[in-house]
Amino acid sequence: MAKKNARVHALEGAEMTAEGLSYKGVILETVVEQCDGCERAVDFEGKNYCPSYAQPAKKWSHSVCNFATHVRAGVDKEGKVKVNPLKASKRAARGR
Ligand code: SF4
Numbered sequence: 001m002a003k004k005n006a007r008v009h010a011l012e013g014a015e016m017t018a019e020g021l022s023y024k025g026v027i028l029e030t031v032v033e034q035c036d037g038c039e040r041a042v043d044f045e046g047k048n049y050c051p052s053y054a055q056p057a058k059k060w061s062h063s064v065c066n067f068a069t070h071v072r073a074g075v076d077k078e079g080k081v082k083v084n085p086l087k088a089s090k091r092a093a094r095g096r
Helices: 056-062 088-094
Strands: 021-023 026-028 042-044 047-049 071-075 081-085
Touching: 021 047
Parallel strands: none
Antiparallel strands: 021 026, 042 047, 071 081
8 A cells, every 4th residue: 555645756648858857847057066865866867856936046046945855944032044954854744
C-alpha cells in the first residue's frame, strides 16, 4: 500500500522543449543555490527543477521560499528576515 503522505519525487509527464522544461503547461526554471537541501527539488536530465514553483530565483528574490522543506524564515531582533535551517527531526515530523 502506498504511503499516505508520500511526495511525488518525479516530474511525471515533463518534457524538454526549446523554451525549457515544460511541466503541466508551465516552463520550469532550474533551482537556485538557496534551494540546496530542499526535498522538493527534483532531478531531470542532470538539472534540478522545482515542481512546486516554476521560477525558484523569483521566489527567493523577495524572501525565504515558503515551500522550502530545509529552511524557514525567522525575524531577528533588528526586524530583519533570517533563514533558519530546519533540524532533521522537524523535517521528519512535517512529513507525518
Ligand atoms: S520549494 Fe522553494 S526552496 Fe524548494 S526547490 Fe522549490 S523553490 Fe527551491
